[in-house]
Amino acid sequence: MTALAALVRRDIRMALRVGGGALIGVLFFLSVVVLMPFAVGPDLKLLARLGPAILWLGALLASLLTLDRLFMADHEDGSLDLIVMSRSPLELACAAKALAHWIAAGLPLIVATPVLGLLLDLDLLSTSAVALTLLAGTPALTFTGMIGAALAVTLQRGGLLLAVLVLPLSIPVLIFGVAASEAAISGPRTFGAPFLILCALSLISFVIGPFAAAASLRQGLD
Amino acid sequence: MRLSGRGVKCVRGGREVFSNLDFEVSSGEVLAVTGHNGSGKTSLLRLIAGLLIPARGTILLEKGEAELTLAEQAHYLGHRDALKPALSVGENIAFWRDFLGGETSDAGDSLAAVGLDHAADLPAAYLSAGQRRRLSLARLLAVGRPVWLLDEPAAALDAAGQELFSRLMHGHLAQGGLIVAATHGPLGIEARELRMGGPS
Numbered sequence: 425m426t427a428l429a430a431l432v433r434r435d436i437r438m439a440l441r442v443g444g445g446a447l448i449g450v451l452f453f454l455s456v457v458v459l460m461p462f463a464v465g466p467d468l469k470l471l472a473r474l475g476p477a478i479l480w481l482g483a484l485l486a487s488l489l490t491l492d493r494l495f496m497a498d499h500e501d502g503s504l505d506l507i508v509m510s511r512s513p514l515e516l517a518c519a520a521k522a523l524a525h526w527i528a529a530g531l532p533l534i535v536a537t538p539v540l541g542l543l544l545d546l547d548l549l550s551t552s553a554v555a556l557t558l559l560a561g562t563p564a565l566t567f568t569g570m571i572g573a574a575l576a577v578t579l580q581r582g583g584l585l586l587a588v589l590v591l592p593l594s595i596p597v598l599i600f601g602v603a604a605s606e607a608a609i610s611g612p613r614t615f616g617a618p619f620l621i622l623c624a625l626s627l628i629s630f631v632i633g634p635f636a637a638a639a640s641l642r643q644g645l646d
Numbered sequence: 647m648r649l650s651g652r653g654v655k656c657v658r659g660g661r662e663v664f665s666n667l668d669f670e671v672s673s674g675e676v677l678a679v680t681g682h683n684g685s686g687k688t689s690l691l692r693l694i695a696g697l698l699i700p701a702r703g704t705i706l707l708e709k710g711e712a713e714l715t716l717a718e719q720a721h722y723l724g725h726r727d728a729l730k731p732a733l734s735v736g737e738n739i740a741f742w743r744d745f746l747g748g749e750t751s752d753a754g755d756s757l758a759a760v761g762l763d764h765a766a767d768l769p770a771a772y773l774s775a776g777q778r779r780r781l782s783l784a785r786l787l788a789v790g791r792p793v794w795l796l797d798e799p800a801a802a803l804d805a806a807g808q809e810l811f812s813r814l815m816h817g818h819l820a821q822g823g824l825i826v827a828a829t830h831g832p833l834g835i836e837a838r839e840l841r842m843g844g845p846s
Contacts, residue, residue, distance in 0.1 A: 426744055426747065427744060427745045427746070427747050429744075430741055430744035430745045431741075431745055433741075434730070434733070434737075434741045434745075437732075437733065437737070438730055438732050438733065441732040441733075442732065443732055444732065500726070501726050501727065501728055501729065501730070502724050502725070502726030502727060502728040503728040503730070505695070505697055505722060505724060505726075505728070506722065506728050506742070506746070507745075508696075508697060508717075509695055509696060509697070509717040509718065509720065509722060510718070510745060510746055510747075511714070511718045511746070511747055511748065512745075512747075645697050645698065
């Protein structure tokens with residue numbers, strides 16, 4: 425347990441330092457959402473209607489942005505070899521890395537959501553609903569994205585491949601995330617059902633993600 | 647404790663690197679793996695470390711801890727030094743000590759043993775090549791593992807560093823450890839030689 429805690433601590437610490445990815449994701453999220461009202465125009469009704477979808481798309485792209493470095497940095501400097509050789513199971517080490525990535529890159533997005541809700545003319549209830557769905561859904565994005573990151577680890581320019589591999593997997597999360605947010609804002613559907621499916625998607629990804637990532641890392645060793 | 651390989655064959659990228667390789671090294675011994683570039687020295691170390699799978703043959707550690715695999719009882723010191731430039735020297739070594747686990751000793755003491763204690767708070771990005779190597783050696787001391795797999799361990803070390811390194815190896819052998827080192831130059835310690843053939 426101390427081993428995995430040490431891994432989580434190290435990854436979070438590195439993400440927060442210069443050159444780490446934590447801030448890049450939030451800044452990207454900010455710029456996408458801030459630009460949107462300029463592109464769509466000052467129609468408040470339209471903005472409020474598009475709001476949840478824009479926030480979700482921004483969060484999805486922002487979480488992909490830094491995901492390709494999840495294993496690649498460790499692969500390049502040889503740390504991954506030592507992680508594979510260590511006494512902690514590789515599956516758990518993968519889960520620890522994904523958890524650290526989510527804490528450093530996913531949580532800040534959720535914290536920034538209420539601020540961005542103002543720009544899209546969402547009221548307090550709506551923004552908290554979107555933030556809640558992001559809290560339930562972004563772990564699924566990280567844990568499924570990890571599979572793509574593990575597959576692309578040995579490729580120099582793996583970022584684009586990662587996006588191609590991972591985006592189709594994240595479609596269900598996007599659908600139910602936006603559906604739950606919209607249900608909370610405008611009705612008439614219920615918030616509960618899509619939200620629970622979103623939670624279920626996250627739970628499934630917690631189980632499948634680490635195993636699939638560990639398997640592809642083992643396969644890719646050379 | 648005895649590490650041995652029987653009829654080991656290594657294939658990388660569809661090309662045979664070496665085949666039918668036998669080797670053996672016991673507690674308190676050093677096996678120096680020599681050979682020209684591309685003869686498979688690094689591949690052999692990675693096979694022993696479990697990072698590659700032998701195409702044929704077996705590699706066994708006898709009388710080790712039964713519960714652990716060979717890789718879990720080995721240190722691998724490769725070309726790439728597994729150091730994070732954004733973390734300080736002290737944080738780097740403390741992380742590997744906590745993560746690798748098992749028998750550990752104080753991170754500060756290991757840094758002092760390789761002469762880096764004055765730089766503990768310095769980001770690893772500012773270290774020279776020789777200092778990075780010393781920091782990697784500190785990992786071998788901070789976490790106890792009976793098998794050391796070293797790839798060009800003395801590269802980039804100055805004269806004092808090489809002397810320090812041979813002292814560390816002597817200490818490790820005295821505690822019943824064993825060492826497999828791929829090398830071009832002299833190791834500074836008495837060693838059995840395994841000469842790799844392969845295409846010239």
